[in-house]
Amino acid sequence: xxxxxxxxxxxxxVALAVAGLVCLVLGEVAARVYFDQTSKGGxxxxxxxxxxxxxxxxxxxxLPNATATFGGPEFETTxxxxxxxxxESEETPYERxxxxxRILLCGDSFTFGHxxxxxxxxxxxxxxxxxxxxxxxxxxWGTGTDQQLLLYRxxxxxxxxxxxxxxxxxxxxxxxxxSTRFIAGGRSAxxxxxxxxxxxxxxxxxxxxxxxTATEESxxxxxxxxxxxxxxxxxxxxxxxxxxxxxxxxxxxxxxxxGLLHRxxxxxxxxxxxxxxxxxxxxxxxxxxxxxxxxAEENGSEFLLVIVPDxxxxxxxxxxxxxxxxxxxxxxxxxxxxxDPLPEFRAASEQGxxxxxxxxxxWTKAGxxxxxxxxxxxxxxxxx
Numbered sequence: 009x010x011x012x013x014x015x016x017x018x019x020x021x022v023a024l025a026v027a028g029l030v031c032l033v034l035g036e037v038a039a040r041v042y043f044d045q046t047s048k049g050g051x052x053x054x055x056x057x058x059x060x061x062x063x064x065x066x067x068x069x070x071l072p073n074a075t076a077t078f079g080g081p082e083f084e085t086t087x088x089x090x091x092x093x094x095x096e097s098e099e100t101p102y103e104r105x106x107x108x109x110r111i112l113l114c115g116d117s118f119t120f121g122h123x124x125x126x127x128x129x130x131x132x133x134x135x136x137x138x139x140x141x142x143x144x145x146x147x148x149w150g151t152g153t154d155q156q157l158l159l160y161r162x163x164x165x166x167x168x169x170x171x172x173x174x175x176x177x178x179x180x181x182x183x184x185x186x187s188t189r190f191i192a193g194g195r196s197a198x199x200x201x202x203x204x205x206x207x208x209x210x211x212x213x214x215x216x217x218x219x220x221t222a223t224e225e226s227x228x229x230x231x232x233x234x235x236x237x238x239x240x241x242x243x244x245x246x247x248x249x250x251x252x253x254x255x256x257x258x259x260x261x262x263x264x265x266x267g268l269l270h271r272x273x274x275x276x277x278x279x280x281x282x283x284x285x286x287x288x289x290x291x292x293x294x295x296x297x298x299x300x301x302x303x304a305e306e307n308g309s310e311f312l313l314v315i316v317p318d319x320x321x322x323x324x325x326x327x328x329x330x331x332x333x334x335x336x337x338x339x340x341x342x343x344x345x346x347x348d349p350l351p352e353f354r355a356a357s358e359q360g361x362x363x364x365x366x367x368x369x370x371w372t373k374a375g376x377x378x379x380x381x382x383x384x385x386x387x388x389x390x391x392x
Contacts, residue, residue, distance in 0.1 A: 059087050059095075064215035065162070066155050067189070067199035069093055070148060081367045083123045092163065095120055100144050102166045109392070110142045112164050112309070114156045114300075115175030118316045118371055119147025128373040133380035138392055144169065152183030153296040154202050158211075160300070165307050172304040173383070176297070177316040178331040181282045184296060185289030187213040202292055209295050279318065279327040283334040294338055301344050313339060314383065315348045319364035322357040349382050 059076045063069040070093040078085050090099040104110055113119050113131050121129035135143040144167050146159060153176060164172070183189060187201040198217040202209045282289035297313060304311040315335055320326045332350055339346035353363055356378055363375035371379070 059089055060149070062219055065200065066158055067197060067216045069159070070095065080123060082365045083368070085123065085125050088126070094144070094146060095126065096145060097126060100142055100167070104142060104168065108140055108142055110144065110167060110169040111171045111173060112167055112169035113143065113145045113147060113173050113175065114160055114164065115147045115316070116151050116156070116177055116180065117147070117149045118177055119145060119175045120149050121147065121376070122149065122370045123365055123368055124371070124373050124376060128376055130376040130380040130383070133377055134383055137380060137384040138387065147175070150189055152180050152199065153293060153300070154184055154200055157296055157300050158200060161303070169309050171310045171312060173312045173314055174297070174300050175314045175316050176335070178280060178318050181280060181289050181293050181331070184293045185282065202296065204291055204295060209292070209299060277327045278330070279320070280331050283330050290334070297338065297344065298342055312345045312347060314379070315346070315350065317350045317353055319369045321350060322354055322364065324354065347382060347386055349379055352378065352382060
């Protein structure tokens with residue numbers, strides 16, 4: 009009798025395991041069909057061609073006169089750079105034409121136009137809306153405010169802009185506080201890092217270590233980055249990177265349900281606890297923004313800080329609004345011109361506008377159009 013019961017129990021266990029395996033296989037097939045029907049370029053972003061290279065000052069910068077095709081789950085774009093290492097098909101001369109005003113855009117992948125064609129970026133739309141103005145886009149993938157300031161000093165000032173716009177993504181505080189930038193596939197890239205000594209910004213980690221050079225600090229920062237992922241509801245476990253790369257079912261479940269599950273268990277996520285007075289990341293970020301404003305004005309330009317919201321902020325209560333509040337406090341205290349598009353972005357999202365790619369988390373064409381409209385409205389009100 010006991011053996012018979014044990015056999016039945018074992019048989020049920022095997023049947024359950026087989027059924028589970030069949031469900032996983034069917035789920036994987038269904039997920040792959042879903043992605044094939046709803047996406048472009050495969051499940052993970054891919055870059056065909058090279059548009060960047062190592063730089064001992066910036067860590068990395070765009071190559072001159074390069075072309076590449078970038079594809080992701082929801083887009084496919086062609087990237088072209090000009091002789092000045094900017095993502096622009098045409099080259100804007102340093103000397104401006106008489107009577108034409110100039111705007112210089114500084115920022116990361118949002119300004120660069122990750123996921124959209126060059127013509128659909130907010131800079132191009134802004135130029136159309138204002139008319140008789142050169143809009144020069146110096147956005148570079150994956151950079152922090154520190155690298156953007158260095159690029160402005162090295163290249164941006166040559167254009168003599170009337171206005172410098174710094175598009176600040178709220179995640180940049182993490183990059184500003186690190187000498188290593190972590191990218192897809194577990195890879196990393198070294199970068200310059202500013203620290204504050206005696207109340208002044210001091211540049212460190214320059215010359216930037218060449219790719220593949222491991223340092224004690226970069227190893228420590230890898231552990232810090234894992235902690236950042238975990239606090240944002242991204243939990244590490246064995247084979248996670250393998251599943252992310254190879255399983256459509258895992259990607260579908262993660263992208264659609266991980267955030268909902270985390271909110272149900274944990275509530276609102278404090279995604280960026282670095283925005284606290286006294287923390288080195290925030291103190292450096294504040295100093296970088298102030299310095300950007302000061303140097304722009306010293307060079308004869310106006311300055312405008314534009315906040316780039318985290319896509320998760322479109323749904324109130326998902327992540328904390330602290331970054332926006334702290335940036336507003338900074339700009340009010342320092343008299344820094346500020347445009348925070350979060351209220352308008354939330355309102356548009358509530359009306360069904362798809363401002364961010366669902367899986368990629370960057371602006372869609374509609375997101376770029378909205379921020380361009382807001383900037384143009386602000387500038388028109390100021391006499392542009």
